[in-house]
Amino acid sequence: DSEGLIVLNIGSYMGGVDLWQNDYEHDDDNFSIQSMHDKTLEVVCVRGAWHLGKLQVGLSQARRLAQGNVVRIHVSSPFPVQIDGEPFIQQPGSLEITHHGQVFMLRRASDEPRGHAAAIMNEVLLDAECKGVI
Numbered sequence: 001d002s003e004g005l006i007v008l009n010i011g012s013y014m015g016g017v018d019l020w021q022n023d024y025e026h027d028d029d030n031f032s033i034q035s036m037h038d039k040t041l042e043v044v045c046v047r048g049a050w051h052l053g054k055l056q057v058g059l060s061q062a063r064r065l066a067q068g069n070v071v072r073i074h075v076s077s078p079f080p081v082q083i084d085g086e087p088f089i090q091q092p093g094s095l096e097i098t099h100h101g102q103v104f105m106l107r108r109a110s111d112e113p114r115g116h117a118a119a120i121m122n123e124v125l126l127d128a129e130c131k132g133v134i
Contacts, residue, residue, distance in 0.1 A: 007043050009041050036102075043067070
């Protein structure tokens with residue numbers, strides 16, 4: 001049921017969403033903790049726009065797929081890719097992703113309470129799904 005793969009080496013995505021979730025218990029105990037300093041890439045999958053919305057407000061988790069120093073994706077037909085916010089169509093073949101270097105990144109200084117915002121967002125998303133908007 002996956003609609004997207006996300007390869008990352010930092011602890012956040014989409015403005016602060018923790019996709020790897022080191023602090024939560026997972027069924028897959030074979031993975032290491034995510035760290036932006038270990039030159040290891042993490043691969044997770046998402047189930048579409050609805051799932052991304054639920055991740056944004058903390059109502060769901062991404063599915064952990066793999067960790068490694070090199071990620072190779074082999075494809076047989078063109079598909080959309082986004083790298084650091086830049087979209088393009090990847091042609092059939094192989095896509096190899098490796099750790100290249102390190103730069104300083106900014107991050108949110110504190111975790112704001114998301115309970116109220118999550119409840120409102122859940123209601124809005126559920127309403128939009130029921131009405132066939134998404």
